[in-house]
Amino acid sequence: MTIPLGGVPLADHAAVFAALSDAGFTDLWSSEVNGADAFTPLTLAAAWQPRARLGTAITPVFTRGPGLLAMTAASLAEAAPGRFQLGIGASSPVVVGDWNAADFARPYARSRDMLRFLRAALAGETVDRSFETFEIRRFRLERPPAVPPRILLAALRPAMLRLAAAEADGVILNWLAATDVPRVLAEAKSEDPDFDVVARIFVCPTADAAYARTIGRRLIAAYLTVPAYLEFHRWLGREPELAPMWKAWAAGDRKTALAAIPDEVVDELVVHGAPEECRAKVARYAEAGVQVPVMALLPTPELEKQGPTALATLIAALGPA
Numbered sequence: 402m403t404i405p406l407g408g409v410p411l412a413d414h415a416a417v418f419a420a421l422s423d424a425g426f427t428d429l430w431s432s433e434v435n436g437a438d439a440f441t442p443l444t445l446a447a448a449w450q451p452r453a454r455l456g457t458a459i460t461p462v463f464t465r466g467p468g469l470l471a472m473t474a475a476s477l478a479e480a481a482p483g484r485f486q487l488g489i490g491a492s493s494p495v496v497v498g499d500w501n502a503a504d505f506a507r508p509y510a511r512s513r514d515m516l517r518f519l520r521a522a523l524a525g526e527t528v529d530r531s532f533e534t535f536e537i538r539r540f541r542l543e544r545p546p547a548v549p550p551r552i553l554l555a556a557l558r559p560a561m562l563r564l565a566a567a568e569a570d571g572v573i574l575n576w577l578a579a580t581d582v583p584r585v586l587a588e589a590k591s592e593d594p595d596f597d598v599v600a601r602i603f604v605c606p607t608a609d610a611a612y613a614r615t616i617g618r619r620l621i622a623a624y625l626t627v628p629a630y631l632e633f634h635r636w637l638g639r640e641p642e643l644a645p646m647w648k649a650w651a652a653g654d655r656k657t658a659l660a661a662i663p664d665e666v667v668d669e670l671v672v673h674g675a676p677e678e679c680r681a682k683v684a685r686y687a688e689a690g691v692q693v694p695v696m697a698l699l700p701t702p703e704l705e706k707q708g709p710t711a712l713a714t715l716i717a718a719l720g721p722a
Contacts, residue, residue: 403458403601403697404429405442406712408704414442418450420713424720430456430488430695432601433464434496440473447481455485458573458601458695459555461492462508462515464501468540470515471522478523478546487523488573488599489515490555493627508629509560510534516554516568523549553597557633562588571597574691576630578669579682581637582689599693600686605673606715607701613673616699618662621670626650626658642666671699676718 402421409417418429429446433439439457446453455477460470474487491497491508498505514532521528525545528537551570556562565572566589574585577600586598603620605613624630625643634643642663649658672682686694696719703711 402426402429402716403695404431404446405437406698407700408708409712411437411442411445414445415449417712417716418446418453420716421720422450422453424716426453426716426720428454428456428693428695430458430599430601430693432458432697433460433492435500440477443477443485444480447477447484453484455481456488456553456599456693456695457486458488458553458575458599459490459492460488461497461501462489462512463492463497463503463505467515467518467522467535467537471519471540471542474519474550475523475542475544475546478548478550479544482546482548485550486553486571486597487519487550488553488555489519490573491561491629493629495627507534509564512554512561513564513568516552516564519552520568523552525549551597553599556589557629558636559588565589566591566596570595571599574598574600576601576624576633576670577637579685579689580669582686582691584637586690597693598691599695600691601695601697602683602686603671603699604679604683604696604719605671605699605701606676606679606719607673607703608675609702610673612702613671613699614664614667617667617671617673618659620699621662621667622646622650622655622659639666672696676715680719680721 405411405414406417431439431442439460443455478485491512494505497503511534514534522542527541529539553571553573554565554569555573556565572589605616607613625634645661646658649661672679683694
């Protein structure tokens with residue numbers, strides 16, 4: 402499950418983590434956009450759920466300096482030895498540039514260089530070298546973790562997928578249908594038998610299909626108009642279905658862009674239905690080759706009306722236990 406869950410303060414997440422564990426969820430993964438940072442929820446989870454596997458999906462490679470990112474990852478790896486995986490990725494021009502005042506330049510090269518730096522730094526090595534996108538002078542972690550975290554790379558299109566397969570310990574996928582997984586993994590063939598395939602899957606567990614599609618359209622319009630995701634879905638073959646949305650969005654017509662997204666695309670990319678239906682649809686990702694399907698829970702009418710009681714019931718219904 403993606404944490405933290407919306408509408409629940411971080412200080413109250415001990416009960417949420419316990420409910421997730423009781424329901425059979427083994428992994429707690431964080432994201433980092435403009436809500437909670439990636440590491441604070443996982444730090445709480447490390448203390449409150451000492452058996453849970455933890456991961457970031459993702460922390461951007463531009464918004465922290467290399468040394469700071471290494472220190473932050475090392476600290477969490479020390480707090481949860483053997484249970485933490487560091488997922489990194491390029492993020493987007495909005496997150497990096499508009500919100501964090503950094504240059505979103507050469508995302509492939511920056512991701513590759515950060516991956517190589519982190520591999521060495523988290524192993525306790527002294528790093529003193531010029532990378533293509535930054536230069537490091539005699540950096541060494543004062544507290545290198547006894548168990549270095551596995552490093553996963555977020556990837557969409559072939560070049561980044563191949564980089565993940567060649568140099569990372571796993572790949573993190575996002576915004577794809579279960580039917581897209583084989584094509585994506587054909588580009589991410591790793592010789593590592595322990596190579597992890599993680600996918601974030603947006604889940605709106607409600608029988609109110611109109612509500613779920615409204616939420617889904619908003620998310621699709623917000624994400625799939627970002628250049629990297631736009632090109633990803635063009636590569637996956639969705640240009641005929643999404644071109645009207647892209648055209649309206651580029652013209653500044655948000656209302657027409659939302660209306661142009663077909664129901665079929667929403668249903669492919671956003672899991673919705675009763676909880677048992679959602680579980681079955683998420684299982685299709687696993688059947689297609691995803692080893693760690695990570696649900697990202699979206700609002701539902703029931704959660705909005707009933708609050709914490711409905712959340713506890715929903716977690717129990719969604720879990721594999």
